[in-house]
Amino acid sequence: MTTKTLYDKIVDLHTIEKLSADGIERLVYIDRTVVNEYTSPQAFSLLRENGLKVWRPSATLGTIDHVNSSAPDRTEFPAEENACTQVKYLIKNGSDFDFEVLNNGNPKQGIEHVVMVERGKVLPGMLIGAGDSHTAMYGALGAVAYGIGTSDIYHYLATSTLRYKKLKNMRVRVTGVRGISVTAKDIVLFIVKKLGAGGCTGHCVELCGPVIRDLSVEERLTLCNMAVECAARSSIIAPDQKVFDYLEGREFAPSGEMWPKAVEFWKTLKSDEDAVFDKDVEIDITGLEPSVTWGTSPDQNCSISESIPDPASISDPKIRADYERALNYMGLGAGQKIKGLPITHAFIGSCTNSRIEDLRAAAEVLKGKKLAPGVKAFVVPGSTQVRVQAEKEGIDKIFKDAGWEWRNSGCSLCLAMNGDILGAGDRCISATNRNFEGRQGVQTRTHLASPAMVALASVKGFIADIREE
Numbered sequence: 001m002t003t004k005t006l007y008d009k010i011v012d013l014h015t016i017e018k019l020s021a022d023g024i025e026r027l028v029y030i031d032r033t034v035v036n037e038y039t040s041p042q043a044f045s046l047l048r049e050n051g052l053k054v055w056r057p058s059a060t061l062g063t064i065d066h067v068n069s070s071a072p073d074r075t076e077f078p079a080e081e082n083a084c085t086q087v088k089y090l091i092k093n094g095s096d097f098d099f100e101v102l103n104n105g106n107p108k109q110g111i112e113h114v115v116m117v118e119r120g121k122v123l124p125g126m127l128i129g130a131g132d133s134h135t136a137m138y139g140a141l142g143a144v145a146y147g148i149g150t151s152d153i154y155h156y157l158a159t160s161t162l163r164y165k166k167l168k169n170m171r172v173r174v175t176g177v178r179g180i181s182v183t184a185k186d187i188v189l190f191i192v193k194k195l196g197a198g199g200c201t202g203h204c205v206e207l208c209g210p211v212i213r214d215l216s217v218e219e220r221l222t223l224c225n226m227a228v229e230c231a232a233r234s235s236i237i238a239p240d241q242k243v244f245d246y247l248e249g250r251e252f253a254p255s256g257e258m259w260p261k262a263v264e265f266w267k268t269l270k271s272d273e274d275a276v277f278d279k280d281v282e283i284d285i286t287g288l289e290p291s292v293t294w295g296t297s298p299d300q301n302c303s304i305s306e307s308i309p310d311p312a313s314i315s316d317p318k319i320r321a322d323y324e325r326a327l328n329y330m331g332l333g334a335g336q337k338i339k340g341l342p343i344t345h346a347f348i349g350s351c352t353n354s355r356i357e358d359l360r361a362a363a364e365v366l367k368g369k370k371l372a373p374g375v376k377a378f379v380v381p382g383s384t385q386v387r388v389q390a391e392k393e394g395i396d397k398i399f400k401d402a403g404w405e406w407r408n409s410g411c412s413l414c415l416a417m418n419g420d421i422l423g424a425g426d427r428c429i430s431a432t433n434r435n436f437e438g439r440q441g442v443q444t445r446t447h448l449a450s451p452a453m454v455a456l457a458s459v460k461g462f463i464a465d466i467r468e469e
Contacts, residue, residue, distance in 0.1 A: 003272035005169045006238055007204040010144045010269070014127040016161060028164040030156050031126040032059045034112045037090040038066035038417075039131035043153035044093040052158045054097040059160065061121060062094050062101035063112040069419045070349075070380045070407040076104050083418070097157075110383025110409040113137050113351040117221065118385055120250030124239040124266040129162055133228045134351050134433065140220035141247070142239030142269050144204065147228075167233055168202050170279040171271075173209035176286035181466045183361070184219035185353060185431070185450035186291045187211065188226040189301045194283050197299045200232035203279060206271060207237050211285055217246040218357040225352045226433050229298040238270040290466050292338050293435050293448040295326030300435075301448070302338055304465045310334035329437055330445050338463055341447075345428035346377035346404075346458035347440075348451050350414035353431035354382030358451040359390050362431075363398040365455035365469065371403035372461030378405035380412040380420075402459065416440045429457045 004012070011028065019025040035043075040062075047054070054060060067083035068074065077084045087103065094101030102109040108119065113134055116122050124142030128135060131153050138145035148162065156162055172191065205227050212220065220237050227235035244263050247253045254262040289303035300323070302308065311323035311334060327334065332341075348354065348362055359381065371377055379399050381387035387409060390396055396406045412420040414432040416439065422428055424443035431454045432439075435446040447463065457463050 003275045005171075005271045005275045005277060006142075006206060006236055006269055007144060007167070007169055007234070008275075010125055010127060011164070011166060013125065019163070024166050026164045026166060027161055028127060030129050030160055030162055032061075032116075032121055032128050033130045033153070033156055034061045034063060034116050034121070035090070035131060035153065036062070036066050036112050037064050037086040039150065040093070040153055041086060041089055042150045043157060044089070044097070046154040047097070047157060050158075054099060054157045055160045057098040060099040060157065061112075061116065062090050062099060063115055064090065064101070064103045064109065065111045065409070066411050066415070067418050068104055068410045070378075070410045070412040071419070072405070072407060074104055074408055078418070080419070104408070107384055107388070110381075110385065111351045111354065111411055113225070114354060114382035114386065117141065118250070118383060120247055120253035123247065123253065123262070124243065124269050129156060134225050136228045136232065136235050137221055137225035137351060139224040139227070139234060139236035140217060141243055142237065142266065144234050144236060146234045167204040168278040169276075170200055170203035170205045170232070171277040171281070172205055172207050173280075173282045174207065174211040174285060175209050175282060176211065176284040176288075178211060178214070178285060179288055181290055181452065182285070182288050183290070183450040183452065184215055184222040185448075186288060187285055188223045189291045189293065189298065189448065190285060190288050191223075191283055192226065192230045192299045193301055195230040195281070195299075197230060197297050199230045200227070203232055204234040204236060205232040206277075207235060209282075212237060213240070216357065217242050218355045221355070222352055226298065229433065239266050290450065290453055292429070292453065292463055293446075294330065294332060294338050295323065296329055296435055296437050297322070297326070298433070298435060298448060300326055304339050304453075304463070306338070308332055308334060308336045308338060338447075339465060341463045342427070342461060343375060343429050343447070343457050343463065344426045345422055346375060346454050347379075347413045347428055347430045347432065348454055349380030349382070349412050350432040351382065351411075352433040353451050354380060354386065356386050356389050358431065359386070359395050360393070362451040362455040363395045365452050365466070366398050366402040366404070366459065369402055369459040371458055375458055375461055377403065377458045378407050378413075380407045381409050383409050404458070413440050429454050429463060
């Protein structure tokens with residue numbers, strides 16, 4: 001028998017037909033999807049134009065998260081006309097095509113990827129496609145998941161299938177000793193830097209090794225969420241007992257006599273010992289420190305004690321030009337220390353770092369402290385359920401006492417298309433996934449870091465080393 005990787009096993013299980021002689025092009029069955037108000041409208045319009053229904057409504061979840069405000073006093077519908085139209089259209093689509101939609105005011109509302117996971121909609125061994133690149137996050141639970149375009153959303157909704165081009169296999173073993181205050185965010189930033197912004201193009205990346213095994217499920221979600229920042233279409237971690245414990249009892253997880261049967265199957269979801277990978281990389285994190293991005297791409301980052309690199313030292317002309325452009329945009333200089341850089345804003349939220357563990361870590365730093373003069377900060381829990389849990393634990397009070405705004409769930413300042421937006425020249429340290437030019441507003445400057453580092457910078461007024469607290 002031919003040995004297989006975990007990725008190969010899951011794709012093969014979902015293959016309806018091989019469409020090319022080499023097996024690269026396939027027709028695959030997709031287990032579930034999630035649609036939001038921003039990327040799905042055209043797909044539903046196509047269904048209507050062609051007189052089609054959603055083939056399996058129960059496998060589709062709708063969430064309002066991109067264009068809705070996170071303000072404490074937000075209303076059911078956005079005030080901005082286009083945003084309001086998008087929200088109302090998704091709600092109408094849910095009603096007309098018989099699938100659940102979570103709008104503001106619903107106790108289960110939240111960021112699509114956070115909600116899918118917390119409700120048990122994502123299970124090991126599934127193949128999931130959804131209209132957002134960070135769908136790859138679901139790989140932390142042992143699923144193969146990837147972002148799809150509007151035409152694919154339409155095809156999925158109508159048929160529960162998609163044409164799929166099989167990816168190559170890449171294994172990244174993460175080894176070494178995890179240092180003090182080094183978080184999953186620091187680890188994934190280091191991985192992205194090591195592999196490069198395009199280092200995983202055309203591959204599904206399997207993350208493994210002792211460091212990965214030691215991470216909590218929520219930490220693994222952060223890793224798989226940001227694996228796309230080195231161009232991985234999908235990323236995956238073999239499910240283990242931590243994952244099974246995390247899923248047990250969730251709303252859509254198997255229950256009763258189905259639970260042990262599901263776990264028995266899930267335990268088979270791992271790469272064969274002698275499986276062959278197209279790329280095989282080992283990354284040792286020994287000596288890794290808390291990290292922060294300095295540029296306009298997640299791979300442009302450095303440890304807190306390091307200096308910003310000099311483009312002149314880069315031999316590749318394209319990368320050198322990228323570095324020069326990034327430094328110019330960010331208003332920084334080669335050789336400048338990232339530590340001590342003043343900030344104007346701090347933000348915790350997004351599908352990357354807005355879960356309860358993230359809020360707990362930040363609250364631990366903020367306890368008994370106040371925002372630095374001139375700094376504005378707000379936190380957006382990843383879902384209404386996360387928000388409620390945090391309030392039960394008193395985390396909201398810690399943030400409020402420190403001067404932070406405690407807000408409602410949504411994508412918020414991760415992409416600044418919902419009223420949460422910064423001004424030109426603002427410098428924000430952010431627990432999000434992307435620091436592209438203009439990501440948080442025109443001419444804004446974004447530095448990615450862990451929730452704890454974001455919290456610390458907010459009370460210091462500058463980027464600081466969490467280990468020195």
